[in-house]
Amino acid sequence: MGNSDSHQDSNIIILGIETTCDETACAVVENGKRVISSVVSSQVELHAPYGGVVPEIASRAHLEMINPVISRAIDHARTVLQSRQDNSNEFHIDAIAVANTPGLIGSLLVGLMAAKTLAWVWDIPLIGVNHLHAHAYAPALDAEPIDYPAVALVASGGHTSLYLCRSCLDIELLGATIDDAAGEAFDKVSAILGLGYPGGPAIERAARQGRADKIRFPRTFLDENSLDFSFSGIKTAVLYYVNGTPGAIRSGVSKGIENLTEQDKADIAACFQAAMVEMMVVKLRRAALAYKTKTLIIGGGVSANSALREAVRKLGEEIGAKVRLPALQYAGDNAAMIAGMGYHYLQAGKIDDLQLDAIPTTRQ
Ligand code: KG4
Ligand code: ZN
Numbered sequence: 354m355g356n357s358d359s360h361q362d363s364n365i366i367i368l369g370i371e372t373t374c375d376e377t378a379c380a381v382v383e384n385g386k387r388v389i390s391s392v393v394s395s396q397v398e399l400h401a402p403y404g405g406v407v408p409e410i411a412s413r414a415h416l417e418m419i420n421p422v423i424s425r426a427i428d429h430a431r432t433v434l435q436s437r438q439d440n441s442n443e444f445h446i447d448a449i450a451v452a453n454t455p456g457l458i459g460s461l462l463v464g465l466m467a468a469k470t471l472a473w474v475w476d477i478p479l480i481g482v483n484h485l486h487a488h489a490y491a492p493a494l495d496a497e498p499i500d501y502p503a504v505a506l507v508a509s510g511g512h513t514s515l516y517l518c519r520s521c522l523d524i525e526l527l528g529a530t531i532d533d534a535a536g537e538a539f540d541k542v543s544a545i546l547g548l549g550y551p552g553g554p555a556i557e558r559a560a561r562q563g564r565a566d567k568i569r570f571p572r573t574f575l576d577e578n579s580l581d582f583s584f585s586g587i588k589t590a591v592l593y594y595v596n597g598t599p600g601a602i603r604s605g606v607s608k609g610i611e612n613l614t615e616q617d618k619a620d621i622a623a624c625f626q627a628a629m630v631e632m633m634v635v636k637l638r639r640a641a642l643a644y645k646t647k648t649l650i651i652g653g654g655v656s657a658n659s660a661l662r663e664a665v666r667k668l669g670e671e672i673g674a675k676v677r678l679p680a681l682q683y684a685g686d687n688a689a690m691i692a693g694m695g696y697h698y699l700q701a702g703k704i705d706d707l708q709l710d711a712i713p714t715t716r717q
Contacts (some may be wrong), residue, residue, distance in 0.1 A: 373457065451480070486516075504527070533707045572631055584633065596610065
């Protein structure tokens, strides 16, 4: 560790809180970059029986987990900072960053209340952070700064958005899904194939055994220059492929899920995944070329997908752009990305007061 890094005055330590959906998370991050502790409590098992996130269950689970998760993140950070050789870091927190938009309202409120309480009790700044913008920042955690301008594809269970990032704070929405989110399509196709929830990892696993050129599912690109996405068509195409069209079901000629072999399912998963990756990468390519950006970024739960990561790496080589992929622990929802972004908000003087609102959804 260099001198400038260890000097007490130069170290800004931010506690981040994330409760937008179904992960209760808290992290402590130094100077927007170095993750000191990151705790994520997933509710996936609670929602699995329903095949998707149940908002009321999510907010109740956040209420139960928020205090233990914050305590664990602080305890771990204290241990790490106090064990540093140079002894330069008395444990302190300079500000609280919280994801206040977008998300499920009941879930957002739990994190927001915890953040406001800590900011008030400790008398330190409160910073509201956009969860989706934070996903686009995740590749900078424990890594080199991102070279801007960049285009960022943020694909998760609730959103699929394409951004022009002139810096980590100057972010413009270029396009978004007009129907289902990419992660939602993975979850629904997994449910159609009986592969379980969450669907993304299950489809990825099945796809490894399948042939991606077996079935040509339709790709939706919308207008020639469109940077929006549409994934409802492919979901329906898989449904019809598996169950037959409504006419075929009525006349009894549908194959039906019960007649699919494991190999059939693996092939469908591989072909679906290939179509999804192509739809996302084509838009990323369009945006990168249109805005002549230096860097390609992906983020959100779907950015854990290895086929997508590989395709984006190839795209970077093809168009001569740098590629920034989040480390796998920062692809899905986490609070390190919130604390990381919080640092830049703080440096820019973008601080909130205790009136900070939870803003559930908008096209963003
Ligand atoms: O960002 P995230 O953790 O939570 C939301 O903000 O929604 O994203 C969760 C989504 C789920 O739909 C999940 O199926 C998807 O990310 N996902 C994946 C993979 N891992 C998670 N999708 C494709 N491939 C994966 N490996
Ligand atoms: Zn997310």
